[in-house]
Amino acid sequence: MSRFLLRRLALGLLTLLLVSVVVFAATQALPGDAARAILGRDATPQRLAALRAQLHLNQSVFSQYGHWLSGMLTGNLGTSAASQQSVSSLLSGRIGNSAFLVFVSALVAIPLSIVLGVWMAMRRDKLADHVGSTVSLVLAALPEFVIGILLVVVFATNVFHSLPAVSLIPPGDHAWQHLNDVILPAATLVLAVTPYISRIMRGSMIEVLESDYVTMARLKGLPERTVIWRHAVPNAIVPAIQVSALQLAWMAGGVVVVEFVFSFPGIGAALVDAVGNRDVPVVQALTMIIAAVYVVLNVGADMATILLTPRLRTAGR
Amino acid sequence: MTDTALTPSAAPMAPVLRQRQWLATLRTALGFTRTRVGLLIFVVMVLIALLGPLFAPHSPTEFVGAPNSSSTGLFGTDTLGRDVFSRFLYGGRSVLGLAAAATAFGVALGVAIGLAAAYAGGVADEVLMRIADVFLAFPQIVLALLVVTAFGPKLWLIILTVAISHSPRVARVMRGAALQVVERDFVRAAEAVGEKRSRILFAELLPNVTSPLLVETGLRLTYSIGLMAGISFLGLGLQPPHADWGLMINENRLDVTVQPWAVLLPVLAIALLTVGTNLVTDGVARASIGVDRS
Numbered sequence: 112m113s114r115f116l117l118r119r120l121a122l123g124l125l126t127l128l129l130v131s132v133v134v135f136a137a138t139q140a141l142p143g144d145a146a147r148a149i150l151g152r153d154a155t156p157q158r159l160a161a162l163r164a165q166l167h168l169n170q171s172v173f174s175q176y177g178h179w180l181s182g183m184l185t186g187n188l189g190t191s192a193a194s195q196q197s198v199s200s201l202l203s204g205r206i207g208n209s210a211f212l213v214f215v216s217a218l219v220a221i222p223l224s225i226v227l228g229v230w231m232a233m234r235r236d237k238l239a240d241h242v243g244s245t246v247s248l249v250l251a252a253l254p255e256f257v258i259g260i261l262l263v264v265v266f267a268t269n270v271f272h273s274l275p276a277v278s279l280i281p282p283g284d285h286a287w288q289h290l291n292d293v294i295l296p297a298a299t300l301v302l303a304v305t306p307y308i309s310r311i312m313r314g315s316m317i318e319v320l321e322s323d324y325v326t327m328a329r330l331k332g333l334p335e336r337t338v339i340w341r342h343a344v345p346n347a348i349v350p351a352i353q354v355s356a357l358q359l360a361w362m363a364g365g366v367v368v369v370e371f372v373f374s375f376p377g378i379g380a381a382l383v384d385a386v387g388n389r390d391v392p393v394v395q396a397l398t399m400i401i402a403a404v405y406v407v408l409n410v411g412a413d414m415a416t417i418l419l420t421p422r423l424r425t426a427g428r
Numbered sequence: 429m430t431d432t433a434l435t436p437s438a439a440p441m442a443p444v445l446r447q448r449q450w451l452a453t454l455r456t457a458l459g460f461t462r463t464r465v466g467l468l469i470f471v472v473m474v475l476i477a478l479l480g481p482l483f484a485p486h487s488p489t490e491f492v493g494a495p496n497s498s499s500t501g502l503f504g505t506d507t508l509g510r511d512v513f514s515r516f517l518y519g520g521r522s523v524l525g526l527a528a529a530a531t532a533f534g535v536a537l538g539v540a541i542g543l544a545a546a547y548a549g550g551v552a553d554e555v556l557m558r559i560a561d562v563f564l565a566f567p568q569i570v571l572a573l574l575v576v577t578a579f580g581p582k583l584w585l586i587i588l589t590v591a592i593s594h595s596p597r598v599a600r601v602m603r604g605a606a607l608q609v610v611e612r613d614f615v616r617a618a619e620a621v622g623e624k625r626s627r628i629l630f631a632e633l634l635p636n637v638t639s640p641l642l643v644e645t646g647l648r649l650t651y652s653i654g655l656m657a658g659i660s661f662l663g664l665g666l667q668p669p670h671a672d673w674g675l676m677i678n679e680n681r682l683d684v685t686v687q688p689w690a691v692l693l694p695v696l697a698i699a700l701l702t703v704g705t706n707l708v709t710d711g712v713a714r715a716s717i718g719v720d721r722s
Contacts, residue, residue: 122561129562137578245462252706254654256661257699260677260684260691268685276684364567368658372681383662386573394577402565409565 116414123410130402131183135176138391183399189392193385198396202378206400208286209370209377213362215293216300221355224305228312228351229344235317243313247306255365259299259372266295277374286376296373300365304358312351319347349419356412363404450638456715457708463715466707473701477520484514488671496687503689507680516693518671523660523698526587527652533591534652535645538598543629543637545599546606557603560596568593568655576664586665590655594648601644605637639716646709650702657698673698 163169167178182189188198231243250258267276278292286293319325320343328338370379378397385393457463485501486492488510493500495509503512545556563571568590575589609615610633618632634641659665660674668675673694680690 122558125558126561126565129558130565133562133566134574137574248462248706248710249703252650252702253699254658254702256658256677257654257695257702260681260695261699263681264684264688264692264695268688361567364570367567367569367573368662371662382570382573383664386577386662386664389577389580391577394574398566398570398574401567401570405567406565 115417119410119413123406127403127406130406131180131399132176134395134398134402135179138395139172179395183396188396191385191390191393193388193390193393198392201393202381202396202400204283204285205376205378205381208280208375209366209379211286212293212296212366212370212375212377213300213359216297216304216362217355217359219297220301220304220358221308223301224308224355225312225344225348225351227305227309229316229339229347231309231313232316232320232347233339235313240313243309247310250302251306251310253303254368255299255303256368256372258302259296259369262295262299262302263372278376280376282376292373292375296369296375299369299372300362303365303369304362307358308351308354311354312347315350316343316347319343349416352419353412353416356408356415360405360408360412363401363408367401448638449636450642453639453642453712453716457711460711460714462707463711466704466709466711468704469700470704470708473520473697473704474524476517476697477524477701480517480520484511484517486511486514488515488518489669490514496683496690498687498689503693504687506676506687506690507683512687512690512693515671515676516673516697519673519676519694520697520701522666522670522672523653523657523674523701526583526656526665527649530587530590530594530652530656531645531649533587534594535598535641535648537591537595538644539602539634539641540629541595542599542602542604543606543633546603546610547625547629547633549610553603556599560599563593563596566593568651569658572655572659573662573664576659581664581667583666586656586659590652594652598644598648601640602637605640606633609633609636643709643713643716646705646712650705650709653698653702653705 167175170178179189186199188202190196191198191201194201227243231240234240263276266274274295275292276295278286278289278296280286280289280292325338325343328342329335333342366377366379367382368379369375370377371383374380378400382394382397382401384390385397458467490511491509492511493505493509495505495507497509498504501511501513503516506512506515541556541560545553548556566574571593572586572589575585579585615628615632618628623632656665657672657674657677660672661678663675663678666672666675668679676694677691680687684691
């Protein structure tokens with residue numbers, strides 16, 4: 112088993128390294144010179160030359176990549192071309208906000224999906240199951256910004272007017288100090304991922320409910336509640352945990368559009384702003400962060416599956 | 429809008445060989461109510477997108493009244509005073525066209541990579557799948573934004589990027605499906621008579637994986653619509669004064685309280701389009717597996 116885990120980890124690291132090459136190469140294609148982009152058109156040649164030296168622009172592409180990558184690894188993310196501030200100080204608060212948003216969403220979505228999945232499996236092919244599967248098909252089809260805007264229309268403007276349509280979190284404050292502003296973005300993410308997790312849970316639960324040992328437990332006269340929650344769910348939950356990790360990874364990208372809908376001050380909205388301003392250092396840092404989260408959670412999903420499945424856990428011994 | 433397919437993946441089954449797999453799958457799928465409902469919604473939305481401009485009372489860029497008025501025209505005017513209904517009728521073509529192009533390129537590329545990896549096996553397979561992993565590490569929208577940063581909002585580049593971001597996802601599924609065909613005797617026979625490699629891929633393997641291909645195409649079309657509309661919604665795709673459902677939402681969302689239709693019409697149109705394609709895809713996926721299980 113540990114050999115497989117190590118191999119998975121190594122592949123993850125290799126992927127991240129290649130991702131960094133792609134991110135760096137993509138932004139190298141930008142026409143013009145970064146020093147001029149920062150200093151503007153009427154910069155003196157001396158200042159341009161000084162900044163080029165400071166940014167290592169006069170060195171080869173490979174050594175520029177080396178400087179950039181070591182900066183990434185040590186938390187020195189460069190200077191924003193738009194605001195002249197250091198990228199890490201610009202993003203530190205926003206990373207916390209996005210992490211909080213994803214954390215809250217996952218905290219609601221994962222248990223909710225598992226309960227829904229179990230419930231639909233127990234009522235397989237009955238009305239509740241059909242309604243559940245249709246609703247989840249519809250929700251899964253909707254792009255996340257469509258879900259977000261429909262929530263805004265229903266809860267923030269025309270129908271109920273009970274929640275803020277855009278986040279009014281002042282710069283410097285943290286999202287957890289303004290929970291009201293977190294509800295709608297989090298609800299959007301919850302609605303976007305719940306169909307996927309609950310559907311997998313339903314399928315896996317149906318399989319377990321048909322197995323011999325569940326029949327045995329029932330025949331033994333165990334109360335149905337014990338059969339379901341003590342015996343069936345722990346075995347059915349492994350695929351749901353894996354898909355939950357994948358959905359968490361998806362949220363790293365999903366926050367981009369959702370944060371934009373609600374003007375939520377996280378990394379997603381920051382990325383959209385930075386792309387609009389063509390603020391290359393910020394875009395580089397954010398795409399790297401998002402891709403890293405994505406890779407780490409994917410590796411985590413695989414590891415969780417191995418550790419939670421007894422058959423795989425003992426396979427390599 | 430996630431990568432893990434909601435619809436059951438169609439790979440694991442003994443492939444039905446050489447029988448116009450996709451036609452049989454489609455026929456079974458059309459027996460399900462949800463497929464028919466989905467198809468109906470999809471066809472209606474496509475007709476609106478394609479023929480809408482013929483029925484528009486105004487030009488999409490013409491100023492017909494005061495901004496955000498609800499008395500002018502059927503659904504009022506938008507935030508700049510243009511006719512909402514006309515912009516809605518014009519705004520579907522770009523969403524649909526961009527999504528269809530990205531889907532076509534992405535699926536074609538993915539099929540080629542997936543089949544080649546499955547057939548070649550060994551090191552080539554390993555290398556192709558590792559490259560696929562690198563592109564899978566970017567959420568699709570993030571990859572598109574990276575390209576927009578480097579090259580600006582050029583439409584063909586956005587189509588290409590979305591297509592490229594689809595391809596590893598398609599390739600994985602097609603590789604999985606093709607691996608079960610590669611070992612069959614008729615492939616060996618084709619090799620023995622010296623058929624060209626490209627012929628083996630596209631004339632021997634491809635006809636036997638058309639059923640998962642159909643599912644994958646439906647799934648990618650659903651996601652493409654969301655991605656293309658989403659990129660325009662972020663203001664990084666189609667640029668004003670173009671009439672586009674995604675862009676319309678971006679332009680009018682701050683006035684949603686006074687003029688909800690300018691936002692609701694395009695939102696509902698995108699929603700119906702994606703729900704339609706997803707219902708059809710789900711029906712096809714069920715038909716290709718034959719079991720109600722994910």
